[in-house]
Amino acid sequence: xxxxxxxxxxxxxxxxxxxxxxxxxxxxxxxxxxxxxxxxxxxxxxxxxxxxxxxxxxxxxxxxxxxxxxxxxxxxxxxxxxxxxxxxxxxxxxxxxxxxxxxxxxxxxxxxxxxxxx
Amino acid sequence: xxxxxxxxxxxxxxxxxxxxxxxxxxxxxxxxxxxxxxxxxxxxxxxxxxxxxxxxxxxxxxxxxxxxxxxxxxxxxxxxxxxxxxxxxxxxxxxxxxxxxxxxxxxxxxxxxxxxxxxxxxxxxxxxxxxxxxxxxxxxxxxxxxxxxxxxxxxxxxxxxxxxxxxxxxxxxxxxxxxxxxxxxxxxxxxxxxxxxxxxxxxxxxxxxxxxxxxxxxxxxxxxxxxxxxxxxxxxxxxxxxxxxxxxxxxxxxxxxxxxxxxxxxxxxxxxxxxxxxxxxxxxxxxxxxxxxxxxxxxxxxxxxxxxxxxxxxxxxxxxxxxxxxxxxxxxxxxxxxxxxxxxxxxxxxxxxxxxxxxxxxxxxxxxxxxxxxxxxxxxxxxxxxxxxxxxxxxxxxxxxxxxxxxxxxxxxxxxxxxxxxxxxxxxxxxxxxxxxxxxxxxxxxxxxxxxxxxxxxxxxxxxxxxxxxxxxxxxxxxxxxxxxxxxx
Numbered sequence: 080x081x082x083x084x085x086x087x088x089x090x091x092x093x094x095x096x097x098x099x100x101x102x103x104x105x106x107x108x109x110x111x112x113x114x115x116x117x118x119x120x121x122x123x124x125x126x127x128x129x130x131x132x133x134x135x136x137x138x139x140x141x142x143x144x145x146x147x148x149x150x151x152x153x154x155x156x157x158x159x160x161x162x163x164x165x166x167x168x169x170x171x172x173x174x175x176x177x178x179x180x181x182x183x184x185x186x187x188x189x190x191x192x193x194x195x196x197x
Numbered sequence: 198x199x200x201x202x203x204x205x206x207x208x209x210x211x212x213x214x215x216x217x218x219x220x221x222x223x224x225x226x227x228x229x230x231x232x233x234x235x236x237x238x239x240x241x242x243x244x245x246x247x248x249x250x251x252x253x254x255x256x257x258x259x260x261x262x263x264x265x266x267x268x269x270x271x272x273x274x275x276x277x278x279x280x281x282x283x284x285x286x287x288x289x290x291x292x293x294x295x296x297x298x299x300x301x302x303x304x305x306x307x308x309x310x311x312x313x314x315x316x317x318x319x320x321x322x323x324x325x326x327x328x329x330x331x332x333x334x335x336x337x338x339x340x341x342x343x344x345x346x347x348x349x350x351x352x353x354x355x356x357x358x359x360x361x362x363x364x365x366x367x368x369x370x371x372x373x374x375x376x377x378x379x380x381x382x383x384x385x386x387x388x389x390x391x392x393x394x395x396x397x398x399x400x401x402x403x404x405x406x407x408x409x410x411x412x413x414x415x416x417x418x419x420x421x422x423x424x425x426x427x428x429x430x431x432x433x434x435x436x437x438x439x440x441x442x443x444x445x446x447x448x449x450x451x452x453x454x455x456x457x458x459x460x461x462x463x464x465x466x467x468x469x470x471x472x473x474x475x476x477x478x479x480x481x482x483x484x485x486x487x488x489x490x491x492x493x494x495x496x497x498x499x500x501x502x503x504x505x506x507x508x509x510x511x512x513x514x515x516x517x518x519x520x521x522x523x524x525x526x527x528x529x530x531x532x533x534x535x536x537x538x539x540x541x542x543x544x545x546x547x548x549x550x551x552x553x554x555x556x557x558x559x560x561x562x563x564x565x566x567x568x569x570x571x572x573x574x575x576x577x578x579x580x581x582x583x584x585x586x587x588x589x590x591x592x593x594x595x596x597x598x599x600x601x602x603x604x605x606x607x608x609x610x611x612x613x614x615x616x617x618x619x620x621x622x623x624x625x626x627x628x629x630x631x632x633x634x635x636x637x638x639x640x641x642x643x644x645x646x647x648x649x650x651x652x653x654x655x656x657x658x659x660x661x662x663x664x665x666x667x668x669x670x671x672x673x674x675x676x677x678x679x680x681x682x683x684x685x686x
Binding site: 089178182183 | 470471474475476477478479480481482483484485486505508509512516519
């Protein structure tokens with residue numbers, strides 16, 4: 080069973096993602112900020128990470144860089160309220176960029192594609 | 198003794214008359230000058246000048262025509278003609294002029310405000326005339342070249358015009374010869390119009406109807422007058438330059454203000470929208486989960502559907518706002534505008550048809566390709582088509598036209614989108630490109646603001662032609678040789 084780490088500072092979003100993704104059959108853990116995500120990386124060893132960009136403290140883009148330093152090959156999906164960071168070159172280090180909506184079809188599709196790649 | 202006295206009295210009588218005449222001339226010039234000072238409008242100045250020359254209380258010539266030097270083309274161009282069309286009309290006018298009683302200055306300025314020579318036979322003819330300044334033998338051209346008046350009386354002078362010049366053809370006066378057998382000889386005079394440093398034009402006068410000879414006194418008075426008239430015209434032209442420059446500046450300032458306003462608004466909108474987006478995702482997301490657990494047929498299922506639909510709508514509005522306020526990727530390549538139009542139309546065909554809207558397409562063949570961001574230009578068309586659609590809730594016709602366009606030395610592709618939706622109330626027309634302005638009662642009011650910004654970013658222009666009661670036509674112009682200003686997005 081593939082493991083997904085959901086990183087988002089909003090509790091309700093974490094809960095929504097967790098429930099929806101668990102329903103799809105994944106094992107899901109959540110982290111409320113970048114540091115927690117880096118900690119969980121070692122213990123939980125996820126197969127895929129969804130990462131919110133706008134977070135207080137260490138933001139998603141910085142967290143992404145730190146994740147890449149530790150674990151180069153884990154697929155990361157950046158999630159954001161809108162396309163603001165799309166032309167920010169540092170986001171290109173992610174494997175997908177999904178704009179948050181209440182309809183998670185696009186996110187689930189991206190997860191499926193990335194996990195079936197390897 | 199007696200005879201001496203008599204002679205003396207006669208001489209002093211002559212002097213008195215001469216003094217009187219001079220006083221009258223000065224008073225006349227003063228009156229006309231007052232009238233000239235009453236306006237800065239070019240057409241009105243010309244009209245006052247020519248009316249002063251022809252009005253009975255003024256200099257009383259039958260007709261007066263004004264030509265100005267066009268330095269670029271090196272020619273004289275007819276600007277205005279004032280005078281009756283025929284002898285009968287001339288009689289009527291002179292009759293009406295008599296006994297009006299008001300001061301001349303007042304008469305002149307009222308006249309120039311209330312009646313315009315535009316469209317009269319003479320004026321139309323004069324406006325067609327163009328005389329090259331280097332034309333040999335032409336009295337008009339010589340007046341400018343030699344900077345002196347000409348008083349032509351064919352019975353006295355040997356100075357002849359070239360036959361069959363524009364003037365004689367257009368104005369039915371064969372200058373320097375008899376116009377018709379039996380008519381009095383055609384007499385006319387020309388005086389140069391002096392500006393500060395150069396001759397700016399010529400005034401032509403004639404007595405084509407009453408055949409009165411033109412005296413040296415007449416010429417002298419006319420010359421004195423045209424010195425003032427020339428300066429008035431030159432002032433007026435300078436003033437117009439200034440005014441144009443002022444209008445231009447004001448436009449630039451408004452554009453800058455608009456941009457600043459947009460930027461500030463954009464920032465605010467982005468942060469508000471961002472704060473709203475996350476809770477909205479939760480509301481919508483959990484409603485979807487709830488919805489899945491409800492079995493079909495339950496009334497609650499309808500409720501969740503409503504929430505989902507409304508959340509979806511809100512998300513759409515938010516993405517409008519966020520796209521507007523934040524930059525997105527710009528990919529500039531050369532595209533065939535017709536292709537973008539067609540694709541946009543295909544996507545909307547069903548909606549348009551179901552609303553009873555007929556699409557009239559006339560897409561120009563062989564249009565040059567235009568450098569643009571495909572996605573953005575498509576957005577412009579989507580917004581304009583949607584506006585047309587929304588304006589025609591009860592059906593109508595949407596006209597879409599594309600065409601090549603040359604303007605100010607540059608090539609453009611023009612795209613025209615017209616509807617029959619009754620137009621925009623003229624009281625709000627100036628607002629339509631402002632963000633968050635809408636007359637629809639729904640939507641974000643960002644559609645046209647987005648169009649405006651995108652087209653501006655492409656260094657194009659978007660214009661609106663509003664016909665209240667009928668419909669609106671938007672025209673987008675995109676430059677063929679353009680650099681897209683990415684900084685604007």
